[in-house]
Amino acid sequence: xxxxxxxxxxxxxxxxxxxxxxxxxxxxxxxxxxxxxxxxxxxxxxxxxxxxxxxxxxxxxxxxxxxxxxxxxxxxxxxxxxxxxxxxxxxxxxxxxxxxxxxxxxxxxxxxxxxxxxxxxxxxxxxxxxxxxxxxxxxxxxxxxxxxxxx
Numbered sequence: 001x002x003x004x005x006x007x008x009x010x011x012x013x014x015x016x017x018x019x020x021x022x023x024x025x026x027x028x029x030x031x032x033x034x035x036x037x038x039x040x041x042x043x044x045x046x047x048x049x050x051x052x053x054x055x056x057x058x059x060x061x062x063x064x065x066x067x068x069x070x071x072x073x074x075x076x077x078x079x080x081x082x083x084x085x086x087x088x089x090x091x092x093x094x095x096x097x098x099x100x101x102x103x104x105x106x107x108x109x110x111x112x113x114x115x116x117x118x119x120x121x122x123x124x125x126x127x128x129x130x131x132x133x134x135x136x137x138x139x140x141x142x143x144x145x146x147x148x149x150x151x
Contacts, residue, residue, distance in 0.1 A: 065094035089128050094118040
């Protein structure tokens with residue numbers, strides 16, 4: 001796999017995004033390399049950046065400071081993908097932070113909510129909440145599910 005060379009020599013975290021039936025890309029916020037890892041195939045990009053069905057691609061984010069929450073979305077169909085649930089979030093915490101599950105106190109950087117501890121800071125609780133409306137749900141036969149029927 002070809003990797004881009006970054007001038008920044010700090011710690012790099014790697015995330016692998018598994019492909020489903022549409023291209024997946026990360027958000028436009030934060031530090032990133034729009035030539036090598038934007039995930040968008042528009043204009044005169046130097047190479048194919050989307051992920052094929054059954055394939056995976058590793059995207060790189062550089063987090064040189066605490067960004068807070070950053071939304072992830074697909075640029076393959078910006079009008080429809082988020083209404084079908086293709087979105088997510090990455091939260092960039094302070095340097096040296098540790099993530100703990102609320103009640104078990106086990107370390108878990110992927111829990112839906114967590115207690116965060118970081119050097120020189122008071123511990124805090126954090127979670128991500130997504131609220132979505134207008135979702136178009138279909139059953140296995142392709143029929144629209146009437147989610148608001150009887151309301």
